[in-house]
Amino acid sequence: MRWDWIIEYLPRFFDGLLLTLELLLLSITFGMALAIPIGLVQVTGPRWLAVIARGFCTAIRGTPLLIQLWLLYYGLGSLFPMMPGIRDSFLWPILRDAFPYAVLAFTLSVAGYEGEVMRGAFKGVPKGELEAARAFGMRPFTLLRRIWLPRALQNVLPTLAGEFVLTLKSTPLAATITVFEVYGVGTIVRQETYRVYEPLLFVAAIYICLTGVIVVFFRWLEGRVPRPA
Amino acid sequence: MNDFVQSLGYLSFSDGWGLNLLKGLASTLQIALGAFALGLLIGLGGALGKLHGSTPLRWLLEIYTTLIRAVPELVLILLLYYAGTQLINEVLESAGLQPVDISGLVAGIAVLGIVQGAYATEVIRGAMRAVPRGQLEAAAAFGMRPVQVLRRITIPAMVPFALPGLSNLWLIVLKDTALLAVVGFSELALTTRQAAGSTRAYFLFFLVAAGLYLCLTLVSNVFFRHLEKRSRRGQPELV
Numbered sequence: 001m002r003w004d005w006i007i008e009y010l011p012r013f014f015d016g017l018l019l020t021l022e023l024l025l026l027s028i029t030f031g032m033a034l035a036i037p038i039g040l041v042q043v044t045g046p047r048w049l050a051v052i053a054r055g056f057c058t059a060i061r062g063t064p065l066l067i068q069l070w071l072l073y074y075g076l077g078s079l080f081p082m083m084p085g086i087r088d089s090f091l092w093p094i095l096r097d098a099f100p101y102a103v104l105a106f107t108l109s110v111a112g113y114e115g116e117v118m119r120g121a122f123k124g125v126p127k128g129e130l131e132a133a134r135a136f137g138m139r140p141f142t143l144l145r146r147i148w149l150p151r152a153l154q155n156v157l158p159t160l161a162g163e164f165v166l167t168l169k170s171t172p173l174a175a176t177i178t179v180f181e182v183y184g185v186g187t188i189v190r191q192e193t194y195r196v197y198e199p200l201l202f203v204a205a206i207y208i209c210l211t212g213v214i215v216v217f218f219r220w221l222e223g224r225v226p227r228p229a
Numbered sequence: 230m231n232d233f234v235q236s237l238g239y240l241s242f243s244d245g246w247g248l249n250l251l252k253g254l255a256s257t258l259q260i261a262l263g264a265f266a267l268g269l270l271i272g273l274g275g276a277l278g279k280l281h282g283s284t285p286l287r288w289l290l291e292i293y294t295t296l297i298r299a300v301p302e303l304v305l306i307l308l309l310y311y312a313g314t315q316l317i318n319e320v321l322e323s324a325g326l327q328p329v330d331i332s333g334l335v336a337g338i339a340v341l342g343i344v345q346g347a348y349a350t351e352v353i354r355g356a357m358r359a360v361p362r363g364q365l366e367a368a369a370a371f372g373m374r375p376v377q378v379l380r381r382i383t384i385p386a387m388v389p390f391a392l393p394g395l396s397n398l399w400l401i402v403l404k405d406t407a408l409l410a411v412v413g414f415s416e417l418a419l420t421t422r423q424a425a426g427s428t429r430a431y432f433l434f435f436l437v438a439a440g441l442y443l444c445l446t447l448v449s450n451v452f453f454r455h456l457e458k459r460s461r462r463g464q465p466e467l468v
Contacts, residue, residue, distance in 0.1 A: 071435035197311065204305075
């Protein structure tokens with residue numbers, strides 16, 4: 001094994017790491033923002049919205065993320081240039097770049113998986129607590145903000161840690177649509193140095209560290225959230 | 230929209246890509262089934278090792294399950310694929326045998342199976358621990374040997390506890406086969422990509438592929454729901 005390439009490529013790995021983190025944080029933020037209403041409407045209704053939300057979760061969870069990513073980037077991306085005038089519009093720099101497609105694909109994926117988790121979480125909050133809040137005269141939105149959402153999140157915090165690790169582990173797929181995050185940088189190094197294993201092992205080590213960070217962060221968060229007796 | 234309707238002709242079975250897509254679907258199923266079976270075997274062994282093994286064995290298994298679950302599948306597939314084929318050929322060479330060309334199918338099954346094994350170990354270990362102690366003690370009191378207890382009591386009794394986790398793992402391996410496209414094995418995802426690239430009907434082909442995967446998932450869901458119901462027969466209803 002030879003590791004002398006590492007110093008030369010370290011700055012690029014750092015850029016890749018930033019891109020990975022950016023991708024992860026953006027898709028988790030947007031994804032969770034979508035997952036909360038997707039989970040909620042499946043519990044509260046109206047029926048037609050619940051059916052749509054349920055179908056969305058099934059479709060996302062039933063197809064490989066790689067295919068979703070390619071469908072958005074190659075599929076949707078190949079339709080845009082056909083639209084008249086789009087090349088001159090202000091949107092074109094965004095539509096041409098691969099990164100927004102990656103963020104969109106991962107966001108939808110997080111929304112689909114976590115929507116399902118949040119459905120169970122909302123359902124799991126004891127009815128009595130919601131009734132008590134209503135008896136206090138809280139309006140629906142206040143009830144959601146003060147009681148329902150915090151209680152639901154509290155219950156699924158350990159699950160979410162595992163889910164975000166899975167999201168982290170799927171970010172290398174972005175390299176297949178030319179977003180060079182950590183794994184993508186690793187493939188560049190492999191091509192340029194002809195080293196087969198060392199770059200992969202280095203990349204694997206980075207992901208193990210990132211997984212560790214997520215696990216430790218959530219353990220800390222869980223410690224700070226008061227548990228009901 | 231007219232273009233889209235016209236491009237549906239690319240899916241024709243006689244002169245289009247329809248047959249190739251179905252072939253890709255078949256190899257996807259083959260790999261998924263093989264890897265799932267291998268994963269179950271590894272998982273069963275791993276769970277027994279974690280529950281009853283010696284301390285060094287338990288440590289090794291802990292390292293195996295932790296590492297596999299912390300590294301992205303794509304990286305694992307590349308590592309195991311290249312390292313595995315090279316290792317086998319080096320061993321063969323040192324034994325004075327001809328190096329072999331390992332087929333993509335076998336390599337794919339082995340790689341995904343090893344990944345599945347780590348997850349299956351955890352699922353089966355949890356299920357085995359859920360089997361009531363009294364049943365195992367009763368079996369021992371009947372004079373059954375450990376292997377008999379395993380075959381007659383532990384394995385049948387743990388199935389209802391393991392099935393939800395195992396059905397999840399099956400859905401995961403089904404979707405993970407798409408990752409083999411990256412190492413150039415022509416299952417459904419790679420066939421789709423080739424079809425899309427050569428006809429330029431990207432949107433159509435990826436949509437069709439997604440539909441095919443979704444069908445597999447939905448059929449599997451029905452199958453596992455049925456299996457779960459069957460394995461719970463005679464047990465009190467869960468609320």
